[in-house]
Amino acid sequence: MAKPIEEVAQATGFSVTTVRLVTSGQGDKYRISAATQQLIGEYVREHGYILNHAARSLKLKRSDAIGLVVPEISNLFFAGLMAELEALCDAHGLVLLTATTHGDPTAERRTVQNLLARGVDGIILAPCGPPEPGPGRKPRTPMVMIDRDYPGSPCPAVVSDNCQGATELTRAMFATAREAPLFLCAKPELPSIAARVRGFRAVCREQGRGEGEGLLFHAPADNQAAGRAMAEAALAKAALAGGDAPPAALMCSSLLVLQGAMQVVKARYGRIPPEIVIGSFDDHTMLDFLPNRVLAIAQDRPALARRAFDLLRRQMAGETVARETETVPVRLIRRG
Amino acid sequence: MAKPIEEVAQATGFSVTTVRLVTSGQGDKYRISAATQQLIGEYVREHGYILNHAARSLKLKRSDAIGLVVPEISNLFFAGLMAELEALCDAHGLVLLTATTHGDPTAERRTVQNLLARGVDGIILAPCGPPEPGPGRKPRTPMVMIDRDYPGSPCPAVVSDNCQGATELTRAMFATAREAPLFLCAKPELPSIAARVRGFRAVCREQGRGEGEGLLFHAPADNQAAGRAMAEAALAKAALAGGDAPPAALMCSSLLVLQGAMQVVKARYGRIPPEIVIGSFDDHTMLDFLPNRVLAIAQDRPALARRAFDLLRRQMAGETVARETETVPVRLIRRG
């Protein structure tokens, strides 16, 4: 069996060069006669010639694919990013390969290696740990970090302005509720979360609440169980202080934490007391379901995606991009 | 510059065969001396040899990658499926390429072609339209449909038991609420949705409500706007009938529809009247946020993923798989 393109050439009686020119859409450019183009076009439509990208990549040392590595694709934030990036790739004739690390730095390393082996032309990475010193990084594949900006990383990053968001949100919480908000905070060691804590603390100082002592609760994982654990701790503390009333205001570092916390609150009070003011990083339409006043920080996913994509393309075009961090503003949404 | 593997060979003084045997982990099998393996291993770790998959694919006519094509990755159901499939791929040394079609059959065709061109060894497809007659499908790449089973499709499919789910859900709705449920139903032409309508109608008959006349509302798109539109229509109809009370029971064909409907209900009554019994296909933790009695159908995503993956692997192994439809049971969740 001849190679696909040769097969087409033989069947139509033209040379492989001519066939290639036509199938690659350069027919007009090289003045291939309309009749020839017609013939070849028909044969291809009929018999379905499919270009072999492996061969193409091998020859061109370019795959027209880029990789996206995220901690968790079932997290709506990352799924949304993926959707945005896919659209951008589509518009530029690229294909997006997405892989999940489940927050495991080892898996992340493996995944990145795998993408490099697959010859992606660039990588967008939401890292789940600080960069390793990595000795012999030979193939300088373009790369940009997204969502999380670890100091010491060798490539540019695009992140939300988490500190601004936290500041705005915390201020709004203080303004709306009659008491200082509790902050249930998962994975405080992540740069994005650390920035939120900084914003929170800054506003606490403004409000004469010191460094937010007694208001902050931490957890090592970002999931519902962590949310439940932190909420239990917060309620227990309140109970010790003698109060049995629900907290006036509750902030959560992520939707998962909020979900867990609400489960505990509901179990404790038989319902979700509507007077609790709720603060959330990450917005979601379903927050409308809560009877409460909800303040949510919405990240600008399209902007994050676009900036990361541009940064990557510039590197792919050979430009040397400075190791800078681009910050994308967020906005406060009031629901309920 | 020599080819990567030759470079390693020259630098270490061994032949490419030896190097390849070691790097591909077959060193012991071919009794390469420990010293040799050690030496090569060190050089590789030091200088970072990365296998070129494009060349490998070209040679082997196999990419160790499979494609997943879904209508919308920011839909939690599909994101979840993707996560499950990724884990399965990982465990089998495969890589998963995921692409989104936004429900556009043209984009779907393009995407599938693209995956084929990229040499994926198989495709899992949640189709957004009936299969085209497709004349000259030469390369019989293994394929399985998921979530949606169009009659006339040439390949096996794995779907949830939507009819069973609808039957259970509708019965539970009748049993819980004092009135027959309204059913807001987006994209009724999708096979998965059609099955839900069948189940709904069957129970209506059981309950002496005929074919569910007056209870069903349709929309051509599955999004929040459609949910709002159907909810408006439903409330308007109720108002015409003289009633101003909220409906006793409301079923939605998807979470997006439910979200839109709740927005309208909230706007209309100033809050979400907690006495409405809510039925949902697709479960989500945030349904706990509703003060209402919520009945939700949860699809078994791990089982769907596993079955589709197995079906695909069997085809990839050369087995001829019958054009059958596997049905995965769903279960009813009571929330709130």
Next chain:
DNA sequence: TTGAAAGCGCTAACAT
């Protein structure tokens, strides 16, 4: 306009 041919990096068959 069209043809011929080299070579991208890897694998597997065949030779030692």
Next chain:
DNA sequence: ATGTTAGCGCTTTCAA
């Protein structure tokens, strides 16, 4: 236990 080599399908140069 290790070395040699053809060829996967494509792009690109050079020639006609």
